[in-house]
Amino acid sequence: MKLIPRLLKEVVRNVTKKPATLQYPIEKREIPEGFRGRMKWSAERCIGCGLCGMDCPTGAIELMPLNVSSGGRPQYRRIPIFHYYRCIFCYQCVEVCPTKAILPTTEYDLSTYDKSKVVRKPSKEELSIIANKFMKRSGGK
Ligand code: SF4
Numbered sequence: 787m788k789l790i791p792r793l794l795k796e797v798v799r800n801v802t803k804k805p806a807t808l809q810y811p812i813e814k815r816e817i818p819e820g821f822r823g824r825m826k827w828s829a830e831r832c833i834g835c836g837l838c839g840m841d842c843p844t845g846a847i848e849l850m851p852l853n854v855s856s857g858g859r860p861q862y863r864r865i866p867i868f869h870y871y872r873c874i875f876c877y878q879c880v881e882v883c884p885t886k887a888i889l890p891t892t893e894y895d896l897s898t899y900d901k902s903k904v905v906r907k908p909s910k911e912e913l914s915i916i917a918n919k920f921m922k923r924s925g926g927k
């Protein structure tokens with residue numbers, strides 16, 4: 787017979803308590819320090835070394851060859867394309883990048899029905915920034 791008072795106590799306790807869940811996406815949880823979200827890539831900093839793609843454990847970084855030939859000698863750089871749907875956010879690419887071209891962010895809201903929205907491809911402008919860097923370095927135009 788002690789069950790009813792115990793149940794009532796439990797009901798009152800739960801009615802007055804704040805819910806453990808959030809009304810996402812209206813309400814959002816505070817992001818903890820050190821959270822690893824979608825990485826940002828900077829064409830201005832990238833030197834096309836390809837280390838990020840070689841070190842990625844899940845194949846989330848595709849390396850695209852970019853022809854930066856100048857003065858006849860063929861030269862290629864390897865430019866990353868990020869397939870975030872394969873990413874496990876280990877941040878190995880952030881660690882390995884020698885020029886800090888891959889930067890951490892806390893962006894986590896990546897769910898989508900459109901796969902192209904979770905692929906980060908360099909734009910034509912970004913590719914020409916990288917190509918120009920190498921042309922200048924090798925004395926070309
Ligand atoms: S965070 Fe890890 S899994 Fe994601 S792209 Fe970088 S190296 Fe690959």
Ligand code: SF4
Nearest residue numbers: 832833835836838883
């Ligand atoms: S993002 Fe960094 S590691 Fe990746 S190709 Fe560019 S410079 Fe190299």
